[in-house]
Amino acid sequence: MTLTTQQLPSVDLEKFIWTWQGHKIQYTVMGTGKPLVLVHGFGASIGHWRKNIPVLAEAGYKVYAVDLLGFGGSDKPPLNYCVEIWVELLKDFWTAHIQEPAVFIGNSIGALISLIVLTKHPEISAAGVLINSAGGLSHRPHELNPPLRIVMATFNRVVRSPLTGKFVFNRIRQKSQIRRTLYQVYRNRAAVTDELVDLLYTPSCDPGAQQVFASILTAPPGPCPEELLPKVERPLLVIWGADDPWTPITGAKIYEEACANGKDIKIIPIPNAGHCPHDEVPDIVNTQMINWLTQV
Numbered sequence: 001m002t003l004t005t006q007q008l009p010s011v012d013l014e015k016f017i018w019t020w021q022g023h024k025i026q027y028t029v030m031g032t033g034k035p036l037v038l039v040h041g042f043g044a045s046i047g048h049w050r051k052n053i054p055v056l057a058e059a060g061y062k063v064y065a066v067d068l069l070g071f072g073g074s075d076k077p078p079l080n081y082c083v084e085i086w087v088e089l090l091k092d093f094w095t096a097h098i099q100e101p102a103v104f105i106g107n108s109i110g111a112l113i114s115l116i117v118l119t120k121h122p123e124i125s126a127a128g129v130l131i132n133s134a135g136g137l138s139h140r141p142h143e144l145n146p147p148l149r150i151v152m153a154t155f156n157r158v159v160r161s162p163l164t165g166k167f168v169f170n171r172i173r174q175k176s177q178i179r180r181t182l183y184q185v186y187r188n189r190a191a192v193t194d195e196l197v198d199l200l201y202t203p204s205c206d207p208g209a210q211q212v213f214a215s216i217l218t219a220p221p222g223p224c225p226e227e228l229l230p231k232v233e234r235p236l237l238v239i240w241g242a243d244d245p246w247t248p249i250t251g252a253k254i255y256e257e258a259c260a261n262g263k264d265i266k267i268i269p270i271p272n273a274g275h276c277p278h279d280e281v282p283d284i285v286n287t288q289m290i291n292w293l294t295q296v
Contacts, residue, residue, distance in 0.1 A: 013050060013065075015073060018096065020089055026073035027066045027093070031057025034126070035098045036293075037090065038065040041108030041134070041276070042216065045072025047199040048107070051282035052289075059290045064102075066093055068110075070216065076208030081215045083109075083137050083222035087116050094124045101126035103293065107278055108247070109134045116223060119231040127235040127296045129289055130255075132247050132275050136221030165214050172213075173204040185275035187243045196279070226254055235264040237292045239285060241273035266292060 013028040028046050030053050038049045046053075046065035056063045067074040068086045079085065090113070094102060103126050106114035111133035118125045171177065178200050182192040203209060238255045252267055259265040268288050270277045278285045 013046060013053060015046075018093065020069070020092055023069055023075040023077060024073075025066065025069065025075070025089070025093070027064060027097075028053065029062065029064045029097075030054065031060070031062045033060040033062050034293075035100060035102040036061045036063045037094070037098070037102050037104050037114075038063065039086075039090065039104060039106035039110035039114050040065070040068065040071065041106075041110045043071070043200055043204075044107070044110075045199060045203060047072070048276070048279055052278050052286055055282070055286040056290065059293075061293070064093075064097065066090065068113075070208075070212040072203050076203075076206055076212045078208060078211045079215065080219070081212065082219050083113055083116060086113050087120060090117055091121050091124060094121075098124075103127045103129065103296070105129040105131070105289070106133070107131040107276060109137060112136065112222070112225065115225060115228050115232070118234050118236075119228045122233055125234055127237070127293075128232075129237045129239065129292075131239045131278050131285070132241050132244050133225060133238070133251070134247055135224055135251060137216065137219050166210055169204075169210040169213050173201060173209075175201050185244065185246055186280050187241070187272050187274045188280055191280045229254065229258040229263065232258075232263060235296050236266070237289065238265060238267045239277060239288060240267070240269050241275060241277035241280065242269045242271050243273060244275040246275045 016027055016029070018025045018027060026046065036056055038052065040046065040048050045067050049065045053063045053065060069089055070076050070081055101124060104114035104117050106112070111130035114128050115130060115133065118128045175197050178197050179192060182196065183189055186192050238252060240249045240252050242249045249269055255265050255267055259267065270281060270284060273281050
């Protein structure tokens with residue numbers, strides 16, 4: 001197949017509701033065949049996969065995508081959020097809906113969560129696709145230089161404060177600010193559409209969204225990929241938008257080292273793409289995923 005940068009049209013996805021631990025979880029499913037589970041990143045939702053789901057389904061897969069608790073159309077209860085909650089959610093979703101080894105495909109934090117699923121619950125996973133994987137749910141203190149460490153500690157206090165947290169959240173979730181943020185992480189500004197901005201803005205208006213935002217920003221980072229990779233026994237495809245300022249492609253080095261140590265990992269850099277290449281250049285990413293899946 002020829003790789004191009006043509007933008008694929010998005011489609012309306014049929015939404016379903018599943019109740020998990022008393023909470024409403026929104027998901028979608030399309031197609032028939034071997035199961036794929038798509039896991040979105042921070043602030044995103046199943047709509048962020050709108051350009052991937054139909055193509056993967058047409059290629060012969062049964063494609064599931066879930067709005068993680070706290071995001072999208074799922075409930076936003078006041079909890080202390082952590083990656084372990086979402087890993088448990090995906091495990092229980094698999095038990096309720098899939099019940100055969102699935103390929104977990106994630107972007108950013110969703111990629112880290114997918115990697116944890118592969119290591120903690122290998123019996124439910126056949127393989128994993130990591131797209132610009134995050135290194136943690138939040139920065140670890142040793143990853144920041146001392147001045148920035150102080151700034152982040154102050155910011156965390158401001159975000160969690162009942163007095164200032166709502167003000168900060170309302171500034172960050174403005175459509176104009178969402179667009180500016182997306183311009184930082186998408187190489188192609190034409191991919192930052194009104195539809196994409198609305199996908200991120202609409203859930204932020206839900207009751208509880210501000211508390212979820214504060215909880216996640218100040219949550220523990222969780223396990224890092226370096227800790228997880230030695231435990232992975234499933235094939236991995238690592239896709240990386242090469243111009244990502246949030247998780248630079250230098251982060252792929254740990255996957256190269258794991259591959260050199262005998263792990264079944266294929267690494268594909270995507271030039272001229274940022275943090276979300278599955279949405280920015282979906283035709284390229286879809287092609288790479290389908291070609292790899294046919295060989296796994």
